[in-house]
Amino acid sequence: MSKTYSDSSIRVLRGLEPVKQRPGMYTRTDNPLHIITEVVDNSADEALAGFAKVVTVRLHGDGSVSVTDDGRGIPVGIHPEEGVPTVEVVFTRLHAGGKFDKKAGGAYQFSGGLHGVGVSVTNALSLRLEVTVTREGGVHRMAFTGGDVVEPLALVCSAPKRASGTSVRVWPDAQYFDSAEIPPQQLERVLKAKAVLLPGVRVRLEIEDKNGLIKDEKEWVYQDGLSDYLRSQLAEYLIDGLFWKFSKYAPASHDTFAEGEGAEWVVAWTEDGPIVRESYVNLIHTPSGGTHEAGLRDGIFNAVKSYIDHHSLLPKGVKLTADDVFSRISFVLSTKMLDPQFQGQTKERLSSRDALRLVNAMVRDPLELWLNEHQEQAKKIAEFSIRAAQTRQRAGQKIEKRKSSGVAVLPGKLADCQSDNLEERELFLVEGDSAGGSAKQGRNKDTQAILPLRGKVLNTWEHEADRIYANNEIHNIAVALGVDPHAPDDTPDMSNLRYARVIILADADVDGSHIQVLLLTLFYRHFPALIRAGRVCVAQPPLYRVDVPAQGKNKPARKFYCLDDGELEGTLDRLRADKVREGAWQVSRFKGLGEMNPVQLWETTLNPDARRLLTLRTDDFTGYVREVFNKLMAKSEAASRRAWMEEAGHLVEADE
CATH class of the missing domain: 3.30.230.10 (Ribosomal Protein S5; domain 2)
Structure with a gap:
């Protein structure tokens, strides 16, 4: 492998290539629903602007989906800057659209689209996309394959002068998605929501059988x-x-x-x-x-x-x-x-x-x-x-009353484990109900308990022990652990300890890091015996997943999970050394734990044989560690925190 780093080492991705290389950065990749929703959103924006009255989504028998509205129709003239039809610009250029001009009188004063990447992402991740525009007395049509124009814009036939609208038919490319099927209930929920928010607008769903005949149809109209x-x-x-x-x-x-x-x-x-x-x-x-x-x-x-x-x-x-x-x-x-x-x-x-x-x-x-x-x-x-x-x-x-009676009333959200062996039992504190649900399904029910946390817990650095229970999430953690809050010089009663390890499981982003710090503050300040014993850990979920297709009979499809950018580069270097064709792999970035399904969460973060944990252990409760916590968490230290950030802020990479 060449280790030369020169001008030719820098690659520029053009057109829609960034979407194909990193689809997870632009859309959900569990199924194609989101790329279809991008098209529906454009029709809904036409209705929001007061031009479309009917939006129809049809699931075709061949697996394609079409979205049709009676709005103004995408402009079909030559774009003054790009020199190609405007409809082509909309579907082939990232950050192109009619929603940047937000001033009064713009094409879309209010819209969900901001970045102009919506339908261009749909186009990039589709085997084929056809768009038909009716406006200005004509019906115009063009088609794309993999985001590239294969049938240039052409006038198909004439139309009544006042007729207008847009129809987009999409054949999603299954290679970019975990499942090629669109969840019907989720699609119905999306369409029903549009009808709810657009009083008087008819939103229709038509479902074809394999012969192309409509076997089911639904319509939503809400006047109020x-x-x-x-x-x-x-x-x-x-x-x-x-x-x-x-x-x-x-x-x-x-x-x-x-x-x-x-x-x-x-x-x-x-x-x-x-x-x-x-x-x-x-x-x-x-x-x-x-x-x-x-x-x-x-x-x-x-x-x-x-x-x-x-x-x-x-x-x-x-x-x-x-x-x-x-x-x-x-x-x-x-x-x-x-x-x-x-x-x-x-x-x-x-x-x-x-x-x-x-x-x-x-x-x-x-x-x-x-x-x-x-x-x-x-x-x-x-x-x-x-x-x-x-x-x-x-x-x-x-x-205190519950504990003094000898009966612990466990939190309702706690999914407890079954083992009676303390050293096997683990409690995962999981950020968010969504990730908590996946963790409950993917865990080992014998040894792993899950307690979802809603939002960020209280900063307990300056709170006394008898005040921290006012926070519901901290109350639940304390009851689940079976240990009372205590000071570093206390000898707490550990006889009711219910878990050998407490594992903090949060997203690998700024909010997740904030939650980690708040929870570590709680344990360091009010449960120091657990820190001393090394019973508090932080899980390290991966940021990336690399999917490698099969290479002949002897090399089946593989997948790798990478903790960070450095590990991702190392994995890609190994694949190149293994003679895997450049670009044959797919790299997906997890935006949060909620994006992982139960199997992925088990493989990366819950499985004791494969996961990565950072174990927190210290005996320093009066010196340097305490000073750091005080600088970070004390209200009175706001000025010194600011000075520290101004001095050392350049050492931190921005979270994009």
Whole structure:
């Protein structure tokens, strides 16, 4: 193998080649649903702009999918800069589209598309893609194979002058996906959500048999979208009067937000039954929430707290939190923003800072007014919130009583293991319910217990032991462990210790590192005996998976997991040395534990024979280690933290 590093060593990926080389950076690779959703989103944006009235998705008998709308149709003239038909630019150029011009009067003032990579990614990962555009009195058609033009744009026939629309037919390329099948229930959920968010727009799903005949069809139309949907989800659990629908958008004269920015929402309070919480930004579903949900949460909390304070309803000694107010709230939130920022191309979580201020500003004042106009409902909402606060505070005081009685009431989310041998038993603290679900399915049920953690735990560095149980996640960890919090110079009772190892399992990103630090702070500060004994570990999930196709009869298909970029390069170098054709392999990047299925999680992170663990052990609870923790976690050390970051910040690589 040549070790020469010269000018010719640098390779530039052009056109759609980056998508084919790293599909996991642009879309989900478990199945083709997301690349089809990109096409549906374009049709939905036409409806959002007020031009499309019908969106139809057809699953063809040959495995292809077509998406058709009656919107304006993609422009077919020659692009002034690229010199090729504009429709070709849309499907073959990354970062090209009509959604960058967000000013009033642009083609799409509000849309989910930001980066212009959506349908070009669909094109790159498809065996064939055909697009038919009707506009300006003609029907135009072109086709692509693997992202390349194979049938140039041509006028097929004439059409009525007012007729317009776009139809895109996609044959997904199975080599880029774990499964070539589109999950029908997930597709229906996507289409139903579009209908909910586009009142009056008909969204159709047609399914063909192998002969091309329609064997099943469904249609969704919601005249009163959000309200109808939430009522159908909560059904008999709704309480009369505790249902609030509102929308508010910024006028042209607004000082802070652009004209038309704002939100529509429906909120319901229930005493029991399911909790439904769904959010959207410019029709894009955000299942992981984000800053717009945080804005709704803040707006509702501040309005309810203001009402409670104004009427002096809060009992003495009770402190209200946002979790208390939100404990029995269901909502559907649809936000409109000119330039939303998401985490990743799959757009599962909104990260725009302005969204928090936008939704908070739109929600708080209308809710305060509604509460004061509906006194009976307002008092019930106040009662729900105060009751939740009292329950939370009692729960924080109950742990000593439970332990003194000799009976440990284990957390409901804990999936315990079955072995009675302490040294075999392991407790995994897993970031997020999604990854927790995969871990529960992939674990060894005899020796491995799983406790999912929701969100980030409390920073316990400056909290006394009797105060940390107010945090529900820490309460659950302590009860599951069977050990009381203690100081470094204490001799704690370890007779009830339930696990030999506590393993922190978080995403390999900034948020995951933050969660690791918070949990390590908890153990170092309040469970030092576990640190001394080397019973606290940090799992190291891989960032990459490399799939190598079969090479003849004697070399079956293989897959490798790589911890980081360095390991990835080493693996690729070994493959080259093994005479594997350059580029024959596929490299996928895991964006988080939630992307791993149970088998992958077992193979990489749970299996004791294959996983990698960092074991934390120290006897230093008064010297250098304590000083580092204090600098990182103490509120009073903010200035020294900032000085340290300014001095050493260049040593950290940016998390992209």
